[in-house]
Amino acid sequence: MAEHVEDARTRIIDPRPRVKYLQGHVPRAVNLPLSEVYDRETLAIHSEERLPEIFGKVGVDFDSTVALYDSYDGQSAAMLAWLLEYLGHPRVMILSNYIEGWVKHGGQILYRPVPAEPKIFGKKLGRRGRALLNEVLQGGDSKLLDLRSEDEFQGKVSTEPRSGHIPGALSLPWTELIGKELQFLKPQQELRERIGEVGVNLSDRVITYCSNGPRAAIGYVALQQLGFENIQVYDGSFHEWARKPDLPLEQGTIQENPRVRPVAPAASPCVVENLPGMAPAE
Structure with a gap:
């Protein structure tokens, strides 16, 4: 993760709730709470048309590498990683440690929110990875x-x-x-x-x-x-x-x-x- 923090081609995503993100996040990480990909009324994930818009707003496109991290127990990062792969993104990774491990091993933490640079993120669905x-x-x-x-x-x-x-x-x-x-x-x-x-x-x-x-x-x-x-x-x-x-x-x-x-x-x-x-x- 340390090398990706300095790489402008990598979009680092923190999928935790906003309040957790503001309590400390990895440098250059933008916040995309997992709740944003769900319809609050039906609890189903948003449509295949809406999801690319959501990821695009936080700067994800097919030219970037996406690096995710999480707190215990990693559910939010795993879900976003799966969704990105389902939408056809070719380069997705998850930090092997939780953010607490990042801190324990000397990783830098920032507190101000990082503004997103919106991108156009299409979709390359092959029905891979999702069962209806x-x-x-x-x-x-x-x-x-x-x-x-x-x-x-x-x-x-x-x-x-x-x-x-x-x-x-x-x-x-x-x-x-x-x-x-x-x-x-x-x-x-x-x-x-x-x-x-x-x-x-x-x-x-x-x-x-x-x-x-x-x-x-x-x-x-x-x-x-x-x-x-x-x-x-x-x-x-x-x-x-x-x-x-x-x-x-x-x-x-x-x-x-x-x-x-x-x-x-x-x-x-x-x-x-x-x-x-x-x-x-x-």
Whole structure:
């Protein structure tokens, strides 16, 4: 991140709420709170026409590299990174440490807001990375990963009219992917082992979901770090599914965990960048 702070071609984005941004941010970082990409009434992300306008207003275009950072637990950065890739942006990265880690390792913090320099950000959609309701209903040979808590998965708690999980889903709480000591994600070897235990192969088509997207986006980024290439986020998630009374739900912990091949390391499109002088999280 330090080298990108001085690079005018890099647009640094702080996705935290405005009040957190003003309490201290990375130099040159503009503020784009995650809430800005959601429709406040429906809780759905804005349209494919509106999203490029939102990113363009904070200076994102296809000629720039986008660097994101976050506080615990990285949901906002992960969600914006996924959206940018869905819109076709080719160079997106997330700081491997939270901003608290940036400070701990001597990174500079500023307090005045950075004015954005608007750009024209088009879109190059290839339908890559996003699953809509009809694709989840079709199922096929995809593996459906539920990134909510175990209690949400089992139906013990819910913020929706109905509780439980989408039939056939595998439970992988997002907290089992989050790192320790200010690290965004766990080391890759730990991620491989946990995802293998769930029953997911590197060659699988995977659809992640949660309540309305951000935790599912953490799953998307984590799987990318392990070399998964066929991953989609169902951003409508449980919020959309549970509000359709004709759609089935399951409760409890019933899920299959077939024997799987080890997940092999590979390069990933959405880069989780390490701080200068720190070893990669392997």
